[in-house]
Amino acid sequence: MTTPHITFYDIASAAPVRTFAPNPWKTRLALNYKGVDYETVFVPLMDVEKVRRDLDVPPCRLYPDGSSFYTLPIIRDHHHQIIKGDSFDIALYLDDKYPHLPRLIPPSSISIHAAFNQFVDTVFTRSGVSHLFKMPLDATTIQVFQKKMMDKFNIPWGMVTTAEQEKKDVETFKSNLNDLANVFRCRDEGPFLEGACLSYADLIVGGWLMMIEETFSKWDEMRGWHGGLWGRLSDALDKYKEIN
Numbered sequence: 001m002t003t004p005h006i007t008f009y010d011i012a013s014a015a016p017v018r019t020f021a022p023n024p025w026k027t028r029l030a031l032n033y034k035g036v037d038y039e040t041v042f043v044p045l046m047d048v049e050k051v052r053r054d055l056d057v058p059p060c061r062l063y064p065d066g067s068s069f070y071t072l073p074i075i076r077d078h079h080h081q082i083i084k085g086d087s088f089d090i091a092l093y094l095d096d097k098y099p100h101l102p103r104l105i106p107p108s109s110i111s112i113h114a115a116f117n118q119f120v121d122t123v124f125t126r127s128g129v130s131h132l133f134k135m136p137l138d139a140t141t142i143q144v145f146q147k148k149m150m151d152k153f154n155i156p157w158g159m160v161t162t163a164e165q166e167k168k169d170v171e172t173f174k175s176n177l178n179d180l181a182n183v184f185r186c187r188d189e190g191p192f193l194e195g196a197c198l199s200y201a202d203l204i205v206g207g208w209l210m211m212i213e214e215t216f217s218k219w220d221e222m223r224g225w226h227g228g229l230w231g232r233l234s235d236a237l238d239k240y241k242e243i244n
């Protein structure tokens with residue numbers, strides 16, 4: 001067996017182990033779209049810091065208190081001896097080093113893609129609805145994760161709410177998405193942001209949709225929100241969702 005070109009470090013869910021976190025999903029969709037040869041190393045959430053330190057990749061995020069937040073995805077390219085540790089940098093890197101494979105980001109839209117990435121992350125992380133998403137983590141890991149979200153981000157993840165409150169929160173989440181849905185409506189024909197033409201922008205949104213499909217009990221309903229935009233986009237990305 002030959003060594004794959006790239007090792008992709010992803011966050012492990014509980015068994016059966018699969019991808020669930022949005023930023024690693026962005027990278028997996030990108031690797032599959034490019035068609036690069038890669039293998040996945042699934043890292044338990046509690047080992048992310050150790051793996052990142054061992055690979056000598058500096059943190060690319062900070063907690064609100066200014067301390068380092070160690071994250072995935074990371075890719076290690078054995079062919080070029082390069083390691084990248086941020087999903088957007090990874091997309092740029094793949095286009096740079098593998099220009100003969102389908103392009104993720106048109107060269108003239110790198111900055112606008114960077115801004116769109118931030119915009120989409122903000123839309124999906126607007127506060128007040130995080131408890132709607134049930135992370136597929138084992139009992140010990142989920143406790144550590146929820147404590148960290150509370151201590152570091154002041155986000156009460158995993159709290160129990162009444163059915164009535166949950167209904168309101170689902171409505172809030174839906175309206176949080178209006179701004180993003182309106183951007184997609186600039187090209188009504190879909191399924192992608194730019195109509196028939198896929199770009200990394202779609203994989204950014206797709207990364208979040210994949211997390212939601214895994215964790216949100218109302219995903220089937222959400223597929224039909226905003227004129228069916230989310231379901232259509234997710235279906236159009238089906239061929240890039242393989243976990244290998």
Ligand SMILES: N[C@@H](CCC(=O)N[C@@H](CS)C(=O)NCC(=O)O)C(=O)O
Pocket residue numbers: 011021022023024045048060061070071072073085086087088
């Ligand atoms: N800007 C980074 C953000 C990566 C990030 O936030 N990753 C999250 C998963 S989506 C993570 O690794 N979290 C680790 C943790 O919660 O301990 C990127 O785009 O790669």
